[in-house]
Amino acid sequence: MLRRLLGSPSRPQTAPTLSAAMRCLSSGSVDITVPLNFWAGRRRTSQESREKENVYEPATGRVLCHLEPCGGEEVDQAVKAAKSAFGPWSKMSGMERARIMIEAAHLIESRREEIAEMEVVNNGKSITEARLDVDSARLCIEYYAGLASTLAGQHVQLSGGSFAYTRREPLGVCVGIGAWNYPFQIAAWKSAPALACGNSMVFKPSPVTPVTAVLLAEIYAKAGAPEGLFNVVQGGQETGSLLCYHPDVDKVSFTGSVPTGQKIMEMASKGVKPVTLELGGKSPLIIFKDSDLENAVRGALMANFLTQGQVCSNGTRVYVQKDVLAEFVEEVVKRTQAIAIGDPLLESTRMGALVSRPHLDKVLSFVEQAKKEASPLKCSSNGAKVLCGGERFVPSDPKLKSGYYMTPCVLSDCTDDMTCVREEIFGPVMSVLSFETEQEVLQRANNTTFGLAAGVFTRDVTRAHRVVEQLKAGSCFINNYNITPVEVPFGGYKMSGIGRENGQVTVEFYSQLKTVFVEMGDVDSLF
Numbered sequence: 001m002l003r004r005l006l007g008s009p010s011r012p013q014t015a016p017t018l019s020a021a022m023r024c025l026s027s028g029s030v031d032i033t034v035p036l037n038f039w040a041g042r043r044r045t046s047q048e049s050r051e052k053e054n055v056y057e058p059a060t061g062r063v064l065c066h067l068e069p070c071g072g073e074e075v076d077q078a079v080k081a082a083k084s085a086f087g088p089w090s091k092m093s094g095m096e097r098a099r100i101m102i103e104a105a106h107l108i109e110s111r112r113e114e115i116a117e118m119e120v121v122n123n124g125k126s127i128t129e130a131r132l133d134v135d136s137a138r139l140c141i142e143y144y145a146g147l148a149s150t151l152a153g154q155h156v157q158l159s160g161g162s163f164a165y166t167r168r169e170p171l172g173v174c175v176g177i178g179a180w181n182y183p184f185q186i187a188a189w190k191s192a193p194a195l196a197c198g199n200s201m202v203f204k205p206s207p208v209t210p211v212t213a214v215l216l217a218e219i220y221a222k223a224g225a226p227e228g229l230f231n232v233v234q235g236g237q238e239t240g241s242l243l244c245y246h247p248d249v250d251k252v253s254f255t256g257s258v259p260t261g262q263k264i265m266e267m268a269s270k271g272v273k274p275v276t277l278e279l280g281g282k283s284p285l286i287i288f289k290d291s292d293l294e295n296a297v298r299g300a301l302m303a304n305f306l307t308q309g310q311v312c313s314n315g316t317r318v319y320v321q322k323d324v325l326a327e328f329v330e331e332v333v334k335r336t337q338a339i340a341i342g343d344p345l346l347e348s349t350r351m352g353a354l355v356s357r358p359h360l361d362k363v364l365s366f367v368e369q370a371k372k373e374a375s376p377l378k379c380s381s382n383g384a385k386v387l388c389g390g391e392r393f394v395p396s397d398p399k400l401k402s403g404y405y406m407t408p409c410v411l412s413d414c415t416d417d418m419t420c421v422r423e424e425i426f427g428p429v430m431s432v433l434s435f436e437t438e439q440e441v442l443q444r445a446n447n448t449t450f451g452l453a454a455g456v457f458t459r460d461v462t463r464a465h466r467v468v469e470q471l472k473a474g475s476c477f478i479n480n481y482n483i484t485p486v487e488v489p490f491g492g493y494k495m496s497g498i499g500r501e502n503g504q505v506t507v508e509f510y511s512q513l514k515t516v517f518v519e520m521g522d523v524d525s526l527f
């Protein structure tokens with residue numbers, strides 16, 4: 001099952017190695033004091049005296065470390081380092097770049113457990129999922145290493161023996177700005193195609209999860225990348241803006257919410273810089289009565305509860321055909337209630353802690369609002385019905401009592417106009433809706449400003465393709481959900497984004513074409 005989630009033939013998923021087990025990392029035992037910025041080949045402390053921010057361990061609510069946001073001078077240094085690495089890196093052949101990237105992938109593999117554990121400690125997701133994220137990061141770097149030597153232009157014959165050719169050239173210094181739900185994976189999904197195309201990068205992680213991107217920076221450096229090829233600057237909105245406006249930055253690739261994405265686009269527009277925007281979603285999952293219901297239930301759980309429901313592509317609007325609604329709901333609720341919540345570093349845990357206290361409160365308030373919200377589309381004045389979960393959860397282990405846990409929630413009796421059905425909750429909250437006809441559900445599924453993903457479960461192959469053709473979403477799943485093989489493009493329609501990550505097409509978003517005309521005869525001048 002775990003291999004299928006990555007969607008590609010991966011190495012066997014191993015249990016933690018002996019050395020990992022011997023490290024005995026446990027929740028509540030980690031304090032991070034090392035600097036988390038990295039540029040020009042080494043970790044850096046912030047030199048500017050700015051107020052430090054607390055970074056928390058979601059599993060326990062303890063302070064894990066202090067974030068030192070980078071200011072203008074530090075951003076400048078990181079960009080300068082990236083600019084100087086761009087020279088030699090962009091002149092290497094694809095094969096030479098690939099060799100270094102493959103070495104980085106090997107190093108990730110050898111540090112898999114350590115990276116996964118750090119991701120858990122900072123993000124709160126289960127160790128099982130964190131390992132898959134690290135694998136996805138490694139696979140992405142391997143995949144783009146493979147593509148690096150295939151980048152090529154075109155030769156076009158013109159009249160009289162003249163010709164033109166195109167060169168695929170890098171953009172220069174790319175900025176990556178990440179969200180907190182997949183900190184290490186996002187850093188890899190952005191840097192791998194950027195570096196393969198000959199660019200350098202300055203990456204800014206979310207201030208909520210600053211811990212693991214710097215490990216990737218160390219890994220690239222150890223793999224033999226030129227000093228400054230991949231740099232990490234910490235900070236929030238202010239640091240992000242400095243990067244977007246920086247005159248030596250040539251592209252901004254952003255993962256985060258729609259409102260921030262809009263700001264990024266606006267800032268980048270001042271310098272007419274290209275952007276990749278991987279934004280939010282409120283994706284529909286449609287379950288027809290002829291589905292294999294067992295698989296549909298599994299799909300719905302995968303569509304809603306990975307990473308405590310904090311996944312951009314989640315299929316949180318689950319439309320179930322009326323005839324199978326009762327059966328579906330009974331099974332989904334049974335399995336949701338059986339999800340093991342608790343210490344994310346334990347092998348048995350399937351759902352860890354949400355990323356922060358304010359975020360937990362926000363998700364819980366969506367559930368409260370859903371319960372109360374009356375809708376003109378309903379005969380009764382009641383809101384949604386909570387079939388299970390939606391409450392704060394306090395694990396029995398005393399060290400976890402201040403962690404940010406909640407029970408995964410299934411809401412029924414929802415209507416399309418309710419807030420829980422319209423807005424991205426970004427937590428473990430599934431809204432179940434019923435439908436009768438294909439035409440009706442398509443209209444309802446598409447009635448959103450988002451367009452990141454969508455799913456359909458049916459045994460009717462004709463229906464599956466007909467429905468998918470009409471769904472306005474960038475990633476559509478038939479009889480599965482939330483798999484992201486790195487060979488396949490991922491990204492949104494409508495307000496869910498611009499550009500793609502993963503797959504061959506992403507080369508287009510990290511390179512530019514130069515056309516060269518070659519005249520073999522005389523200039524045919526009109527003057």
Ligand SMILES: NC(=O)c1ccc[n+]([C@@H]2O[C@H](COP(=O)([O-])OP(=O)(O)OC[C@H]3O[C@@H](n4cnc5c(N)ncnc54)[C@H](O)[C@@H]3O)[C@@H](O)[C@H]2O)c1
Binds near residue numbers: 182204207238313
């Ligand atoms: N489509 C995707 O691939 C994808 C993947 C993961 C998360 N997301 C989306 O991300 C959101 C959750 O993540 P989040 O809360 O970290 O998002 P966010 O938009 O609050 O922040 C994302 C990043 O942008 C930075 N930022 C904030 N304001 C900025 C500004 N003015 N200028 C420059 N940078 C700025 C933040 O510091 C952070 O690093 C959800 O909406 C989710 O759907 C999308």
Ligand SMILES: C[N+](C)(C)CCCC=O
Binds near residue numbers: 182482
């Ligand atoms: C859970 N996936 C499928 C890895 C999606 C990651 C990108 C979105 O947050």
